Structures are given as C-alpha cells and as structure tokens.
C-alpha cells in the first residue's frame with residue numbers, strides 16, 4: 001500500500017531554503033502518514049530530499065526535521081527550548097517540567113528525580129510493591145489462554161503507576177475512567193461544547209487535579225509517611241523558592257501520563273517479539289529458571305541480562321516516543337545548514353533508533369548486541385529516553401518493571417507448559433504518533 005499522502009500536492013516547495021515534503025493534506029498536513037507510516041515517510045523524505053526537510057503536523061504547524069544523527073545533540077543544546085511542547089499540548093502538558101527550560105525546569109525536576117533513581121526506588125520498596133501485581137496479571141493471562149495484548153499491558157501499567165502514587169486499590173475504577181477521558185485531550189478538536197472530547201477531557205483533568213491536591217494535603221498532614229507523593233511533596237517544600245501546589249499537581253499528573261502509554265507499548269512489543277521468535281522465549285525461560293524469582297531491587301537486575309537485553313532491543317526497534325519537538329532560540333548550525341532562530345524542530349528518535357549509522361543490521365532483533373557488549377551504556381544506546389536536561393526520569397523504573405515482567409511471565413508460562421504465540425497480523429494497525437504502539441487488536445495466545 002502506498003503512503004497516506006495527498007496525491008494532489010506534488011509541488012516541491014522550500015521554506016527557509018529547506019524542502020517541504022510533498023503530499024500534505026489541508027488541515028491535517030502529513031499527520032496521516034506520520035501516524036501510520038512514519039519510518040517509510042522519513043526514509044522516503046531522506047532519499048528524495050536529503051537530511052533536512054519540513055514535515056507538516058497539521059494544527060501543530062511545520063517542524064524542520066533532520067535525520068542526520070547530529071540532530072540528537074540538539075537535545076543538549078543550550079539554545080534549544082522545550083516550550084513548543086506546551087504550545088502543541090497545552091491542556092495536557094501546560095505547566096509541567098517537560099515543557100520548561102532553564103531554572104524553572106531544574107527546580108521542578110530536582111524535586112522529583114531523587115525518587116526515581118535506583119536508590120530512591122529501592123528505599124521506597126517499589127520492586128516489592130510491583131512484583132505481586134505483575135504476578136497476578138500474568139497468572140490471569142495463563143488462566144485465560146489468550147489476551148488482547150496492548151489492552152492488557154495498558155491496564156497493568158495503570159495499576160502499577162497508581163500503586164506507585166499510593167492510590168488506594170478500591171478507587172482504581174474511578175481513576176481508570178477519568179484517566180481515559182483525560183487522554184482524549186491528546187486528540188480533542190478545539191471545540192468546547194458539552195459531551196465533546198475537549199469538555200470531557202478538561203473535566204477529567206480537573207477531577208484528577210482535585211484528587212492529587214488532596215493527596216498533597218494528606219502528605220503534608222502526615223509528613224512522617226513514606227511513599228512517592230510524600231517524598232515529592234517534602235522535596236518541593238524544601239526547595240529554595242517554594243514551588244506552588246499547581247506546579248506540583250501538574251507534575252504528578254505528568255508522571256501518570258509519562259509512565260503509562262510508553263511502558264504499556266514497550267511491554268506489549270516485548271510479548272509480541274517473544275511470541276514470534278521462539279529462540280528469544282527459550283533464552284528467557286532459561287534465565288528465569290536460573291534466577292528462580294522475580295528481582296525486586298536494582299542491585300539484582302544484573303542477574304537478568306537476557307531480560308535486560310530484551311527490554312533494550314525491543315525499545316530500540318519499537319521506540320514508544322518517536323519524535324521530539326523543540327524550538328531554536330538562536331540561529332543554529334545543523335549539519336551543513338544554518339537554521340534561523342525561532343525554527344520549530346523535530347528530532348526523529350525513531351529514525352536514529354533504527355539507523356545503520358548507529359547500529360549494525362539495524363532492522364534485525366539481536367539480543368547479542370547487548371549481551372556481548374563490554375562497554376557501559378552510552379546516551380546514544382538509550383536514545384529512546386531522550387538525552388540532556390530532559391532525559392526520561394522513569395528510565396530506571398522502566399528497566400526494573402520490564403525485567404520483573406519478563407521473569408514473571410517466563411516462570412508462570414513455563415511452569416504451566418505453555419509459551420506465547422502470535423494470533424494476529426502485527427504489521428496491520430501499528431501506530432507511530434503521538435506515541436508508537438502496536439495495534440490495539442493484536443492477540444497473543446498462551447498454549
């Protein structure tokens with residue numbers, strides 16, 4: 001099938017001397033092709049137009065996209081701003097640290113990050129908190145015999161992230177509903193009428209924020225209590241310029257959002273790869289039997305190199321965050337080009353993640369690339385998490401939960417004498433934007 005591009009728009013145009021990819025539709029630009037066929041769109045643009053080109057993100061405007069790996073370094077450039085993220089998704093990400101620069105960003109990030117490093121996660125007992133929830137879920141899959149994988153991993157991740165926040169289990173169904181309505185803000189047309197996604201999404205956000213505000217008050221009232229929200233509240237209250245509760249609440253909401261879709265997609269892809277490549281499953285089962293139990297502390301993860309390699313290689317081939325938007329604050333040199341101040345930029349993580357310039361046989365799923373390496377992980381090896389001041393806060397948490405999940409899955413299914421099997425076409429219905437994920441319809445059997 002050819003790409004979802006407008007056949008009536010074939011004209012070659014330049015903006016600031018850089019070619020615009022032909023094929024944009026009115027209003028939605030290249031979004032249909034970006035959502036459904038991003039790797040091919042990027043490859044085709046590179047082969048016909050070179051390393052620099054404009055993509056049209058419809059309502060979010062044009063972004064100058066550069067597929068030269070030098071563009072990755074823009075994420076660390078002092079004259080490149082993240083504020084464009086707030087302009088693209090004001091309802092969801094406005095006021096959160098992912099859309100801030102400089103001092104404001106540092107202050108909010110500093111108050112959160114300690115809870116997410118290995119020491120913070122171990123002290124808070126997050127591995128012990130997650131293990132039983134993961135066990136229960138994979139045992140339910142074994143009993144059911146087949147599952148719609150992305151729905152299941154989405155559900156599991158929501159449970160894990162809520163338990164991380166300390167949201168009581170009996171409140172989960174209500175949160176679930178509101179959270180789904182909140183996600184409608186990503187695609188809501190800008191029409192604020194009763195019953196429409198924008199109105200419902202905003203109402204859900206206000207409900208969630210009111211609950212989070214109550215958590216913050218409770219945390220202050222019981223300062224001796226431990227837990228992620230308590231740690232964050234005390235860190236915020238300790239910071240030099242006390243940050244407002246609005247900032248705190250928006251950032252707790254960001255953690256709920258940042259930690260859900262991305263991880264659910266990665267986990268679903270991991271099960272899909274295990275189902276379609278029996279040798280991976282056999283290697284994982286061997287490792288799981290050797291360790292015999294789900295690890296709960298970061299220090300134990302080194303015992304599970306196969307599970308770790310599975311997590312890294314799955315994410316390399318199926319990055320959940322495919323593109324990052326930025327704005328140039330000053331004129332920049334990027335490869336052979338001068339980029340004017342004010343240019344909207346798109347950093348295509350997906351392209352670098354599977355680039356032949358960075359990886360040998362980039363389209364092949366090879367655990368050996370991780371198992372046989374002797375040097376430490378470099379920023380470019382984990383580029384799926386970004387780099388520089390905004391590098392993902394959840395990296396160590398994801399690593400822990402992915403390894404826990406792999407080991408629990410292998411032990412449970414192997415004991416029952418079954419293995420994962422792919423029951424659907426994986427190529428159909430996969431999506432690349434706003435986050436990358438497999439089709440909602442992919443089914444996995446355990447037999």
Ligand code: HEM
Pocket residue numbers: 075082097098099109254255256258259260262263266315319320321324384385386387389390391392393394395397398
């Ligand atoms: C596979 C899972 C994940 C992937 C691929 C991922 C990817 C990313 C990427 C690429 C960024 C950089 C954004 C930018 O530079 O604009 C980011 C930032 C962030 N992530 Fe993740 N993420 C994942 C899981 C998580 C989890 C589990 C959490 C927390 C519970 C989390 C919280 C955050 C936060 C708070 C930021 C903003 C950091 C900042 O702006 O300083 N992420 N993530």
